[in-house]
Amino acid sequence: MNERRLLVYWAGFTVILALLIVAPLALPEFWQRFLTEILIWGLLAMSSDILIGYTGMVSFGHSAFFGLGMYGAAAALVTTRPPNLWLALAYGLILAAAVAAFVAYFSTRLRDIYFAITTLIFSQIFYVIIFTSTAWTGGENGINFRRPAFAIPFLFSIRFTPAVMHWFVLGVVTLSYLLLRRITQSPFGMVLQSIRENEARTRAIGYAVERYKIVAVMLSGLFAGLAGVLYAIQNQFAAPDFVFFLVSGETVIYNVIGGIGTLIGPMVGAAFFLMLREAFSRFFTEYYLIPLGMIFIAMVIFMPRGLLGFARRWLNR
Amino acid sequence: MSIEAMVGDASVEPLARPAEEPLLKVDGVHTYYGKSHILDGVSLEVGRGEVVGLLGRNGVGKSTTLKAIAGLVHPSQGQVLFEGNSIVDLPPHRVARVGIAYVPEERRVFPLLTVLENLRTGLDRHGVAKAKKAELLDKVYAYFPVLAERRNQAGGTLSGGEQQMLAIARAMMLEPKIILLDEPTEGLMPRMVSQILEIVGALRGEGVAVLLVEQNVPLTLEACRRIYFIEKGAVRHHALASELQVNDPVIHQYLGV
Amino acid sequence: MEIPLDQILIQTINGIVTGMILALVASGLTLIFGIMDVVNFAHGELFMLGAYVGVLTLAATGDFWIALVVATLAIALLGALIYLTTLRPLIGRDPLTTILATFGVSLVLQNVALWQFGPVARKIEEPITGHFSLFYLDYPWYRLAIAGLAAAIIGALWLFLKFGTYGIWIRATTQDRVMAQAMGIPVPWVLTAVFAIGSGMAAASGVLFGPLVGVNSQMGTSWVLRAFIVVVVGGMGSLSGSIAAAIFISLLEAYASLWVSPAQAVIVSFVVLILTLLFRPTGLFVPTAR
Numbered sequence: 001m002n003e004r005r006l007l008v009y010w011a012g013f014t015v016i017l018a019l020l021i022v023a024p025l026a027l028p029e030f031w032q033r034f035l036t037e038i039l040i041w042g043l044l045a046m047s048s049d050i051l052i053g054y055t056g057m058v059s060f061g062h063s064a065f066f067g068l069g070m071y072g073a074a075a076a077l078v079t080t081r082p083p084n085l086w087l088a089l090a091y092g093l094i095l096a097a098a099v100a101a102f103v104a105y106f107s108t109r110l111r112d113i114y115f116a117i118t119t120l121i122f123s124q125i126f127y128v129i130i131f132t133s134t135a136w137t138g139g140e141n142g143i144n145f146r147r148p149a150f151a152i153p154f155l156f157s158i159r160f161t162p163a164v165m166h167w168f169v170l171g172v173v174t175l176s177y178l179l180l181r182r183i184t185q186s187p188f189g190m191v192l193q194s195i196r197e198n199e200a201r202t203r204a205i206g207y208a209v210e211r212y213k214i215v216a217v218m219l220s221g222l223f224a225g226l227a228g229v230l231y232a233i234q235n236q237f238a239a240p241d242f243v244f245f246l247v248s249g250e251t252v253i254y255n256v257i258g259g260i261g262t263l264i265g266p267m268v269g270a271a272f273f274l275m276l277r278e279a280f281s282r283f284f285t286e287y288y289l290i291p292l293g294m295i296f297i298a299m300v301i302f303m304p305r306g307l308l309g310f311a312r313r314w315l316n317r
Numbered sequence: 318m319s320i321e322a323m324v325g326d327a328s329v330e331p332l333a334r335p336a337e338e339p340l341l342k343v344d345g346v347h348t349y350y351g352k353s354h355i356l357d358g359v360s361l362e363v364g365r366g367e368v369v370g371l372l373g374r375n376g377v378g379k380s381t382t383l384k385a386i387a388g389l390v391h392p393s394q395g396q397v398l399f400e401g402n403s404i405v406d407l408p409p410h411r412v413a414r415v416g417i418a419y420v421p422e423e424r425r426v427f428p429l430l431t432v433l434e435n436l437r438t439g440l441d442r443h444g445v446a447k448a449k450k451a452e453l454l455d456k457v458y459a460y461f462p463v464l465a466e467r468r469n470q471a472g473g474t475l476s477g478g479e480q481q482m483l484a485i486a487r488a489m490m491l492e493p494k495i496i497l498l499d500e501p502t503e504g505l506m507p508r509m510v511s512q513i514l515e516i517v518g519a520l521r522g523e524g525v526a527v528l529l530v531e532q533n534v535p536l537t538l539e540a541c542r543r544i545y546f547i548e549k550g551a552v553r554h555h556a557l558a559s560e561l562q563v564n565d566p567v568i569h570q571y572l573g574v
Numbered sequence: 575m576e577i578p579l580d581q582i583l584i585q586t587i588n589g590i591v592t593g594m595i596l597a598l599v600a601s602g603l604t605l606i607f608g609i610m611d612v613v614n615f616a617h618g619e620l621f622m623l624g625a626y627v628g629v630l631t632l633a634a635t636g637d638f639w640i641a642l643v644v645a646t647l648a649i650a651l652l653g654a655l656i657y658l659t660t661l662r663p664l665i666g667r668d669p670l671t672t673i674l675a676t677f678g679v680s681l682v683l684q685n686v687a688l689w690q691f692g693p694v695a696r697k698i699e700e701p702i703t704g705h706f707s708l709f710y711l712d713y714p715w716y717r718l719a720i721a722g723l724a725a726a727i728i729g730a731l732w733l734f735l736k737f738g739t740y741g742i743w744i745r746a747t748t749q750d751r752v753m754a755q756a757m758g759i760p761v762p763w764v765l766t767a768v769f770a771i772g773s774g775m776a777a778a779s780g781v782l783f784g785p786l787v788g789v790n791s792q793m794g795t796s797w798v799l800r801a802f803i804v805v806v807v808g809g810m811g812s813l814s815g816s817i818a819a820a821i822f823i824s825l826l827e828a829y830a831s832l833w834v835s836p837a838q839a840v841i842v843s844f845v846v847l848i849l850t851l852l853f854r855p856t857g858l859f860v861p862t863a864r
Contacts, residue, residue, distance in 0.1 A: 287689045293682035413758035438757040441739040
């Protein structure tokens with residue numbers, strides 16, 4: 001019974017992966033880039049799911065992790081010649097990790113609503129710092145830079161065409177997903193879920209809940225930062241807008257729409273939201289958030305488990 | 318089992334007395350808490366002005382029964398009739414207005430409201446004349462002089478016994494037809510216990526019915542006319558208080574450890 | 575580095591003025607949180623829409639005070655509507671859902687405003703013109719008037735809560751919702767009314783604040799964040815705490831802007847928040863009686 005389920009799951013996974021691989025060859029450029037962006041936002045949403053869906057910690061701070069990953073990559077790409085992909089990744093991840101450590105410290109001392117509000121305010125702190133440090137960060141206008149080459153020293157060097165970019169992102173996101181899946185299904189992941197279910201009881205059983213929460217935040221922050229790096233490389237600019245708490249809010253929206261605690265759900269949520277946004281902006285131009293916002297509210301009320309919520313148990317075994 | 322059958326003397330012809338509808342009738346009530354089946358078909362009755370006891374061990378469903386009557390817990394099955402009308406689907410604030418007052422186990426006076434403000438939560442109702450309100454207040458101060466003394470003190474600063482009195486006084490402000498009393502003597506000094514007994518007697522004197530949940534057997538036997546015994550979520554036995562003694566095997570069966 | 579005394583005094587007054595408006599916004603927020611555990615993300619938008627209704631009414635009637643009253647009532651009504659449609663269905667569910675729902679509402683309201691009123695800022699004329707000499711500045715009377723009015727509104731709220739049947743109902747429901755119901759208090763209506771009152775207060779703040787800056791669809795966002803900080807620092811659910819915290823934080827920010835730019839002065843409030851959370855998480859200004 002379990003085996004059959006696993007088979008179905010992996011079959012579905014492979015089919016979707018195959019479709020995503022083939023996509024750049026079949027789609028016109030706009031949609032191709034759109035798809036790549038969906039993957040990146042999906043990664044961000046997945047990282048957020050670790051906290052919201054698995055540990056039960058609602059965070060509005062992901063824009064901080066994402067934004068700093070983005071600026072970290074920007075720093076690397078602007079300061080070194082020629083721009084180096086791996087350096088960008090390194091800078092971005094380190095910066096994101098630093099922020100995550102900062103947030104993690106507070107996460108162990110606050111619960112629920114206080115944690116949510118505090119993470120929100122942290123994103124704003126970083127936003128204000130970045131926005132006003134014009135000399136370092138370009139302030140309101142952000143930083144522009146060139147894409148690095150996809151290069152492994154001594155092996156090869158390719159230019160990042162949209163297609164290559166797409167495959168790179170797909171590769172990174174897929175690996176991230178598999179890694180996160182492995183983690184959530186490990187004993188560690190089980191403890192996280194136990195914390196979500198009943199923190200007091202988990203503590204009573206003897207688990208050092210604080211340590212688990214810290215690791216969860218670091219993990220979540222790292223992958224969010226990774227998404228930020230990918231975004232920077234994909235779009236070749238970094239701007240303070242992405243550190244504004246609205247990004248965190250949208251991330252949480254993807255999570256809720258898609259179904260928390262499923263990893264794939266948030267990715268689907270991101271896709272759903274972004275496609276709706278694309279569709280709505282054709283009809284409603286820049287006011288697309290009005291119908292979209294209303295749909296979101298309706299989903300919160302009537303479909304709280306999200307699009308894939310019903311499949312949560314299934315997707316986690 | 319109807320009141321007439323219980324209380325009716327064999328020597329009195331049933332036809333000589335008009336059939337009296339019980340004030341409160343609980344009929345086959347089931348409740349769940351998540352998946353736990355808490356009340357498993359509770360049935361009982363309380364007549365006008367009658368003091369009825371509900372005895373049982375911890376956790377058998379006594380408090381839940383009162384909550385179901387008060388509308389704080391919604392039965393999944395069964396009926397609750399008050400003066401012949403179904404109240405089982407009413408929200409708690411309507412149940413209170415219909416004439417059912419609830420005094421919970423933890424007393425739960427409003428901690429940051431003064432004694433007077435606590436009383437006013439029940440006193441300030443539409444359609445009650447100012448004179449009447451003053452009268453009710455005076456009456457309750459007469460019953461509970463210590464509350465009059467402390468009328469501007471915050472509810473949370475009162476002692477346990479004082480809070481119990483406040484909780485009952487507050488309920489009386491609703492001018493209820495029945496008061497649901499959940500373990501009023503719990504945690505009180507013996508001196509206060511006898512005071513509770515007096516209060517219940519006074520309520521009966523006013524014509525207010527009381528459904529008394531307790532674990533204090535002597536008090537219950539003295540205050541109540543009839544007693545229901547609950548075990549595992551249902552009423553298992555029913556007796557007149559006059560027929561029971563403290564050492565009764567029945568008591569041991571339902572309350573013994 | 576010497577900062578002249580008169581600048582400090584001027585900033586003190588500025589700090590108090592801003593603080594009073596912040597207090598007005600925050601008290602609505604804390605009232606709502608205290609009674610129904612809802613973090614109202616849309617509060618800033620209610621502030622903003624209040625300002626816009628003020629603009630429209632002012633244009634129609636030419637009277638600022640009528641505009642203030644109309645805006646307050648209109649947005650109070652809107653608040654009740656929002657509560658009934660999006661928050662009441664969520665009673666009993668995970669508190670996260672109310673944050674999300676109100677966040678969604680804020681997105682919708684902000685964009686509706688943008689759609690209806692456009693991106694260009696509108697202006698509300700000061701009802702009280704004229705300045706007085708404050709050291710080297712011509713200080714507008716209106717600013718003092720704002721502080722006074724805000725204080726008056728908060729004072730009225732306090733009186734309402736302290737005396738009067740409905741005030742008791744609200745306080746009882748805040749302290750023990752279940753027992754309030756058991757005492758016959760119509761809690762569902764109390765909750766709706768409180769949300770309406772909170773919304774109305776946000777709207778009033780918006781109208782009062784309108785003449786100081788332009789009225790645009792974004793004006794709510796920064797206020798809601800500062801209001802959250804104030805509510806947390808003041809002790810969630812504590813009215814007096816929020817007021818004290820609002821003034822405290824505004825004063826600190828006002829002083830800070832003697833040294834750094836106003837955009838950066840905002841960091842002061844963030845720092846205060848962090849310190850509060852680390853050392854006195856229940857709130858810096860929670861009165862000892864509680």
